[in-house]
Amino acid sequence: MTEKKTVGIVGARGHTGAELIRLVAGHPRFELAFVSSRELDGQPVSAHVPEYTGGLRYANIPAPELASHAADACILALPNGHAAACVDSLVAAGADPVIVDLSADHRFDDDWYYGLPELTRNRYAGQKHIANPGCYASAMQFAIAPVRDLVDGPVQCFGVSGYSGAGTTPSDRNDVDKLRGNLMPYALVDHLHEREVSRQSGLAIEFMPHVAPHFRGLTVTANVHLREPATLEAVRARYAGRYGDEPLLRIGDDAPWVSRIAGRHGAEVGGFTLSEDGRRLVVVATLDNLLKGAATQAMQNLNLAFGFPETEGIPVES
Numbered sequence: 052m053t054e055k056k057t058v059g060i061v062g063a064r065g066h067t068g069a070e071l072i073r074l075v076a077g078h079p080r081f082e083l084a085f086v087s088s089r090e091l092d093g094q095p096v097s098a099h100v101p102e103y104t105g106g107l108r109y110a111n112i113p114a115p116e117l118a119s120h121a122a123d124a125c126i127l128a129l130p131n132g133h134a135a136a137c138v139d140s141l142v143a144a145g146a147d148p149v150i151v152d153l154s155a156d157h158r159f160d161d162d163w164y165y166g167l168p169e170l171t172r173n174r175y176a177g178q179k180h181i182a183n184p185g186c187y188a189s190a191m192q193f194a195i196a197p198v199r200d201l202v203d204g205p206v207q208c209f210g211v212s213g214y215s216g217a218g219t220t221p222s223d224r225n226d227v228d229k230l231r232g233n234l235m236p237y238a239l240v241d242h243l244h245e246r247e248v249s250r251q252s253g254l255a256i257e258f259m260p261h262v263a264p265h266f267r268g269l270t271v272t273a274n275v276h277l278r279e280p281a282t283l284e285a286v287r288a289r290y291a292g293r294y295g296d297e298p299l300l301r302i303g304d305d306a307p308w309v310s311r312i313a314g315r316h317g318a319e320v321g322g323f324t325l326s327e328d329g330r331r332l333v334v335v336a337t338l339d340n341l342l343k344g345a346a347t348q349a350m351q352n353l354n355l356a357f358g359f360p361e362t363e364g365i366p367v368e369s
């Protein structure tokens with residue numbers, strides 16, 4: 052086996068950071084170079100992520116010092132607005148790792164590759180700067196892409212996420228007391244993922260997100276008006292044609308349930324329902340926001356960037 056490629060994770064204490072540590076620890080061709088966290092500075096990684104059995108400790112690495120920690124790839128798992136300082140510091144120092152940014156900071160930047168592998172891998176041309184898509188944005192795009200050319204008018208998407216989607220910085224959206232027995236609507240127009248999917252798909256998206264009391268996993272119900280009447284057979288054939296060979300996408304006749312996707316690496320699309328006139332299609336997509344909505348996708352992107360099989364190191368269910 053050739054030498055492993057080294058990966059640094061910035062923002063490694065967070066929900067997605069922990070999933071990334073697990074994935075890198077279990078990968079045959081990557082190993083951790085550093086994991087940064089201010090709060091866990093000095094603590095052994097294995098004390099927080101038992102799947103990692105090496106001796107590495109978290110380190111507080113401020114952005115200006117990032118370039119002094121060599122790595123073949125650097126994953127940024129920081130809150131929105133913090134990626135630029137890290138990228139600038141790496142570029143200024145002449146370090147040129149593959150950078151995968153989990154935040155939204157580069158999803159609207161044409162100089163960065165937008166890495167939603169199942170839909171954009173044919174646009175990958177060796178870019179070393181990769182913007183990882185948003186979690187809801189991934190589910191919405193999986194729900195809509197196979198019928199994109201049939202869409203008439205805006206697509207409405209109703210989304211419900213587990214509260215891990217809101218990160219670890221305390222807010223109403225990850226406050227378990229306020230969420231108990233509750234469903235919390237927020238950002239009902241102009242959510243960032245509404246803009247992200249509109250930009251990527253070229254369609255008008257109307258997205259209404261909610262956060263629920265469960266920890267992980269999200270569901271999106273997309274309401275798609277069609278230019279011409281369709282049949283269920285034709286709709287199913289389109290989704291099967293588009294996703295049938297995708298190891299991380301599963302298509303089902305029944306609507307997928309969020310409780311069944313939590314902790315799993317793929318996404319599910321199903322529940323195809325047509326109005327009587329065949330002009331209104333409803334589709335449901337679920338995924339684990341921390342995995343296919345974040346860390347798993349980042350690992351697919353890293354594999355792609357290093358020329359490894361795209362799902363290497365990702366537990367794929369048959």
Ligand SMILES: NC(=O)C1=CN([C@@H]2O[C@H](COP(=O)(O)OP(=O)(O)OC[C@H]3O[C@@H](n4cnc5c(N)ncnc54)[C@H](OP(=O)(O)O)[C@@H]3O)[C@@H](O)[C@H]2O)C=CC1
Binds near residue numbers: 068131133153154
């Ligand atoms: N959660 C999710 O479902 C998804 C999240 N994302 C995106 O991924 C990124 C990470 O999300 P998530 O893991 O949930 O976030 P968390 O809030 O769980 O973790 C954020 C991490 O960043 C560090 N951090 C926080 N503030 C700062 C700061 N000012 N300067 C430096 N480090 C900081 C924190 O660690 P410490 O304080 O120890 O340094 C922590 O390790 C975000 O951009 C998010 O939008 C994308 C898709 C899905």
Ligand SMILES: CC(=O)N[C@@H](CCC(=O)OP(=O)(O)O)C(=O)O
Binds near residue numbers: 131153216
């Ligand atoms: C429940 C919840 O709050 N979810 C987050 C989405 C998480 C995500 O994908 O965030 P970024 O686009 O910021 O990377 C939100 O709606 O902002």
